[in-house]
Amino acid sequence: xxxxxxxxxxxxxxxxxxxxxxxxxxxxxxxxxxxxxxxxxxxxxxxxxxxxxxxxxxxxxxxxxxxxxxxxxxxxxxxxxxxxxxxxxxxxxxxxxxxxxxxxxxxxxxxxxxxxxxxxxxxxxxxxxxxxxxxxxxxxxxxxxxxxxxxxxxxxxxxxxxxxxxxxxxxxxxxxxxxxxxxxxxxxxxxxxxxxxxxxxxxxxxxxxxxxxxxxxxxxxxxxxxxxxxxxxxxxxxxxxxxxxxxxxxxxxxxxxxxxxxxxxxxxxxxxxxxxxxxxxxxxxxxxxxxxxxxxxxxxxxxxxxxxxxxxxxxxxxxxxxxxxxxxxxxxxxxxx
Amino acid sequence: xxxxxxxxxxxxxxxxxxxxxxxxxxxxxxxxxxxxxxxxxxxxxxxxxxxxxxxxxxxxxxxxxxxxxxxxxxxxxxxxxxxxxxxxxxxxxxxxxxxxxxxxxxxxxxxxxxxxxxxxxxxxxxxxxxxxxxxxxxxxxxxxxxxxxxxxxxxxxxxxxxxxxxxxxxxxxxxxxxxxxxxxxxxxxxxxxxxxxxxxxxxxxxxxxxxxxxxxxxxxxxxxxxxxxxxxxxxxxxxxxxxxxxxxxxxxxxxxxxxxxxxxxxxxxxxxxxxxxxxxxxxxxxxxxxxxxxxxxxxxxxxxxxxxxxxxxxxxxxxxxxxxxxxxxxxxxxxxx
Numbered sequence: 313x314x315x316x317x318x319x320x321x322x323x324x325x326x327x328x329x330x331x332x333x334x335x336x337x338x339x340x341x342x343x344x345x346x347x348x349x350x351x352x353x354x355x356x357x358x359x360x361x362x363x364x365x366x367x368x369x370x371x372x373x374x375x376x377x378x379x380x381x382x383x384x385x386x387x388x389x390x391x392x393x394x395x396x397x398x399x400x401x402x403x404x405x406x407x408x409x410x411x412x413x414x415x416x417x418x419x420x421x422x423x424x425x426x427x428x429x430x431x432x433x434x435x436x437x438x439x440x441x442x443x444x445x446x447x448x449x450x451x452x453x454x455x456x457x458x459x460x461x462x463x464x465x466x467x468x469x470x471x472x473x474x475x476x477x478x479x480x481x482x483x484x485x486x487x488x489x490x491x492x493x494x495x496x497x498x499x500x501x502x503x504x505x506x507x508x509x510x511x512x513x514x515x516x517x518x519x520x521x522x523x524x525x526x527x528x529x530x531x532x533x534x535x536x537x538x539x540x541x542x543x544x545x546x547x548x549x550x551x552x553x554x555x556x557x558x559x560x561x562x563x564x565x566x567x568x569x570x571x572x573x574x575x576x577x578x579x580x581x582x583x584x585x586x587x588x589x590x591x592x593x594x595x596x597x598x599x600x601x602x603x604x605x606x607x608x609x610x611x612x613x614x615x616x617x618x619x620x621x622x623x624x625x626x627x628x629x630x631x632x633x634x635x636x637x638x639x640x641x642x643x644x645x646x647x648x649x
Numbered sequence: 650x651x652x653x654x655x656x657x658x659x660x661x662x663x664x665x666x667x668x669x670x671x672x673x674x675x676x677x678x679x680x681x682x683x684x685x686x687x688x689x690x691x692x693x694x695x696x697x698x699x700x701x702x703x704x705x706x707x708x709x710x711x712x713x714x715x716x717x718x719x720x721x722x723x724x725x726x727x728x729x730x731x732x733x734x735x736x737x738x739x740x741x742x743x744x745x746x747x748x749x750x751x752x753x754x755x756x757x758x759x760x761x762x763x764x765x766x767x768x769x770x771x772x773x774x775x776x777x778x779x780x781x782x783x784x785x786x787x788x789x790x791x792x793x794x795x796x797x798x799x800x801x802x803x804x805x806x807x808x809x810x811x812x813x814x815x816x817x818x819x820x821x822x823x824x825x826x827x828x829x830x831x832x833x834x835x836x837x838x839x840x841x842x843x844x845x846x847x848x849x850x851x852x853x854x855x856x857x858x859x860x861x862x863x864x865x866x867x868x869x870x871x872x873x874x875x876x877x878x879x880x881x882x883x884x885x886x887x888x889x890x891x892x893x894x895x896x897x898x899x900x901x902x903x904x905x906x907x908x909x910x911x912x913x914x915x916x917x918x919x920x921x922x923x924x925x926x927x928x929x930x931x932x933x934x935x936x937x938x939x940x941x942x943x944x945x946x947x948x949x950x951x952x953x954x955x956x957x958x959x960x961x962x963x964x965x966x967x968x969x970x971x972x973x974x975x976x977x978x979x980x981x982x983x984x985x986x
Contacts, residue, residue, distance in 0.1 A: 361970065361972060361973045361976075364970040364972075364973065365970060365973060368968050368969065368970050369967075369968075371968045372967075372968045453971070453972055456971070457970070457972070460968065460970070587964070587965070591963055591964075594960075594968070594969055594971060595960060595961055597971035598957075598960065598969070598971040598974055598975050600971070600975075601971050601972050601974075601975030601976070602947065602975045602978060602979060603940075603943075603944060605975060605976065605979045606940075606943045606944065606947055606979065607940060607943065609979070609983070610939065610943055620935075623931075623932060623935065624932055626928055627924070627928075628924070630706075630709075631705050631706075631708045631709045631797065631931070632705065632931055632935070633698065633701040633702060633705055633794070633797070634790070634793070634931060634934035634935040634937070634938050635698060635701075635790060635794070635938050636698045636701065636702060637935055637938075638935050638937075638938030638939045638942060639698075639938070639942065641939060642939060642942045642943065642946070646946070
């Protein structure tokens with residue numbers, strides 16, 4: 313635990329303190345609650361769950377936009393321009409950044425002070441990095457709970473940003489209403505830069521830096537992405553995946569992206585997919601929690617841990633029958649027979 | 650259950666019948682034991698585990714070769730030629746085929762009578778399709794147990810064949826000593842035809858159909874694959890991933906593949922990786938079994954199933970806190986508090 317965190321929680325406030333603060337839109341208290349949600353300390357976890365129970369009825373009232381793209385694609389510049397557009401439409405905007413490299417570099421996404429410098433100081437904007445320690449499931453859980461806290465504090469537009477290089481995109485697509493992939497117009501090999509799986513998760517692709525000498529390249533990339541998308545399965549939402557071009561520099565195409573999201577939301581609210589997807593996401597998060605928990609209980613049982621250690625340390629190649637042995641350990645754990 | 654299977658097991662023999670038969674190399678009894686290993690019937694499963702316990706000490710004495718490649722790459726032709734080479738070296742050869750499409754097409758890999766027609770009738774050769782019903786873990790388990798049975802019956806060279814289109818390659822790489830990827834020399838886009846992840850699992854790549862007008866293309870593909878492999882992480886075995894070309898038609902390059910495998914085995918036996926990898930695979934299979942089992946027990950608990958069904962059927966978008974609810978269900982299941 314770092315010093316700031318330990319001094320903050322030396323004197324833990326009761327859940328009501330946090331619940332009331334968040335519902336009143338107090339940003340300092342919101343930030344402290346998010347820190348609790350991210351903590352691995354058992355007392356913090358307990359308190360965080362009580363806070364979440366206290367605010368959960370006031371959540372859900374936002375549009376959750378996941379954004380990914382490889383480093384260099386211009387994510388922060390895009391979010392800066394796009395975020396201003398969102399705020400100009402009267403939204404309260406929270407930007408959460410999941411940074412898979414934050415353990416090493418102490419927060420490379422938002423540690424750089426020059427990132428989103430205009431946006432981050434605007435009224436009605438809250439920018440928060442999410443240290444993505446631990447498993448994919450852990451990242452999804454902490455970020456999902458952070459979304460709930462932000463919604464309860466009145467933020468009705470949430471951007472969840474991640475770098476398209478690790479597995480965090482999976483986590484983000486698991487908690488977003490809409491998943492936006494930013495891409496660069498490259499030199500012919502449009503499909504090389506990003507893992508194919510990510511393209512399949514995208515609800516829309518936006519080609520960035522479509523300005524100056526780049527315009528023609530961006531236009532032909534748009535055509536190529538569109539034909540690539542045609543090869544993929546139609547999205548479950550029923551909404552056709554769009555490819556747009558934009559220039560954050562010249563502020564072109566930004567309003568179009570906002571209009572696209574608005575149209576998407578109307579479309580999926582009308583056909584019921586919006587609620588269906590959120591319920592499905594919640595259910596999957598629930599199963600993740602359950603399965604992590606089951607494994608944790610099993611593997612931390614002293615007898616089981618001892619038996620598994622013995623097998624893991626085996627140096628000889630004496631075969632076992634995994635199914636038989638696995639069943640034996642399960643029966644031992646549950647005290648059957 | 651189909652008719653053949655049900656008539657076979659109307660009168661189940663005791664485990665000793667199967668154990669003795671297998672250890673005596675009786676192919677008919679081996680085949681029946683494999684059918685038991687693949688069955689989902691509880692009585693069959695029990696019997697299968699007893700048989701496996703009875704033969705497990707006589708297993709391990711084989712080289713397990715996984716082979717994958719997209720349809721059209723010439724897998725069966727390659728296995729026909731290569732299998733003859735293996736047998737000519739004095740091995741007893743078993744060929745197991747995992748066919749992800751077998752549920753639909755009733756065994757498209759080996760259903761075609763013309764496949765491996767010379768090999769399949771040779772002395773010291775046993776060819777067996779594996780219906781790959783169910784999960785990835787289920788496929789790996791059934792195929793692994795089939796390997797153990799074949800080894801106990803005296804087969805000392807096992808080929809596990811799969812189509813490089815589903816997830817069954819993962820299962821095969823989890824139970825092979827060596828994973829061989831067959832590829833075609835294509836028209837420039839050498840990396841497009843196969844998922845990248847598969848290339849990273851390969852211990853070697855063999856370019857098939859390197860004959861006639863194809864020779865030059867195959868040679869240049871070899872160079873391209875080699876440079877692509879250089880970009881990937883060095884394999885854990887310490888053995889450099891090789892790219893070979895071969896022609897099953899002209900019987901060229903087949904002996905070289907056998908020589909390569911022999912060299913590989915000597916190398917990894919000497920550096921300890923052979924045993925290390927098998928132990929690691931066994932351990933992973935064990936954890937798969939445990940985790941499947943834990944989930945199965947949890948989700949089939951009537952109270953849990955009822956609670957989850959209620960959540961899954963929820964139509965409204967009323968948010969829950971997955972972590973809190975998951976923990977509650979876990980405590981309910983274990984009877985805590």
